[in-house]
Amino acid sequence: GAGVSQSPRYKVAKRGQDVALRCDPISGHVSLFWYQQALGQGPEFLTYFQNEAQLDKSGLPSDRFFAERPEGSVSTLKIQRTQQEDSAVYLCASSLVGKGKSTEAFFGQGTRLTVV
Amino acid sequence: SQQGEEDPQALSIQEGENATMNCSYKTSINNLQWYRQNSGRGLVHLILIRSNEREKHSGRLRVTLDTSKKSSSLLITASRAADTASYFCASPGRMRFGAGTRLTVKP
Numbered sequence: 001g002a003g004v005s006q007s008p009r010y011k012v013a014k015r016g017q018d019v020a021l022r023c024d025p026i027s028g029h030v031s032l033f034w035y036q037q038a039l040g041q042g043p044e045f046l047t048y049f050q051n052e053a054q055l056d057k058s059g060l061p062s063d064r065f066f067a068e069r070p071e072g073s074v075s076t077l078k079i080q081r082t083q084q085e086d087s088a089v090y091l092c093a094s095s096l097v098g099k100g101k102s103t104e105a106f107f108g109q110g111t112r113l114t115v116v
Numbered sequence: 117s118q119q120g121e122e123d124p125q126a127l128s129i130q131e132g133e134n135a136t137m138n139c140s141y142k143t144s145i146n147n148l149q150w151y152r153q154n155s156g157r158g159l160v161h162l163i164l165i166r167s168n169e170r171e172k173h174s175g176r177l178r179v180t181l182d183t184s185k186k187s188s189s190l191l192i193t194a195s196r197a198a199d200t201a202s203y204f205c206a207s208p209g210r211m212r213f214g215a216g217t218r219l220t221v222k223p
Contacts, residue, residue, distance in 0.1 A: 035213070042204055042213035043159070091158060104149060107159040 002026070004108035006092050012114045013082045021077045021111045025094030032075050033105065034067055035091040043091055049075060082115045089113070119212040120205045128220040135195050137217040139188040139205030148181055150190050151204045153216070159204065162190075197223045 035043035051072035
């Protein structure tokens with residue numbers, strides 16, 4: 001596809017359940033970002049990949065959150081033992097070159113996670 | 117990384133009027149990007165301005181950047197109801213997103 005694709009679009013999880021959110025970046029894009037966005041707030045940075053290397057995971061809120069990008073393309077954000085406060089929209093973005101360089105970052109439509 | 121701060125938090129105007137929103141930041145950046153987000157949707161990239169640029173135009177959008185003041189502004193001319201959205205500034209990877217400016221354009 002031409003854009004960043006995220007799946008599923010919507011996910012309802014019972015508290016304590018593990019979830020996996022997928023991001024397909026634009027083909028050839030080196031950088032990949034994950035963000036968490038609560039209702040009415042701006043996106044909060046979670047983690048950053050350059051190819052398969054996770055260069056920054058300072059935004060992950062707890063050790064229940066884990067992200068990977070093993071082959072430098074598709075990325076998965078995994079949340080273990082989900083809690084109600086994990087309910088949010090999870091956004092993925094990709095850009096052509098490395099962190100801090102002058103290229104646009106393109107966002108997917110997000111995955112809305114609701115923990116009940 | 118530092119966070120961008122958009123100002124005002126909310127702006128309400130009539131269709132046809134111009135809308136100006138501002139962004140301030142504290143860290144050094146190579147570029148600044150503006151995004152629009154409609155309710156419940158993903159962020160749409162609007163415009164990128166590099167640190168060596170002072171002004172950039174794209175259709176009805178005009179962005180300025182003052183690196184000495186670490187500030188940027190986004191001007192939307194001849195606004196339309198479809199411009200109703202939240203607007204964010206950021207330098208992905210360098211600067212976090214702020215809470216955004218919520219723009220409402222009344223028909």
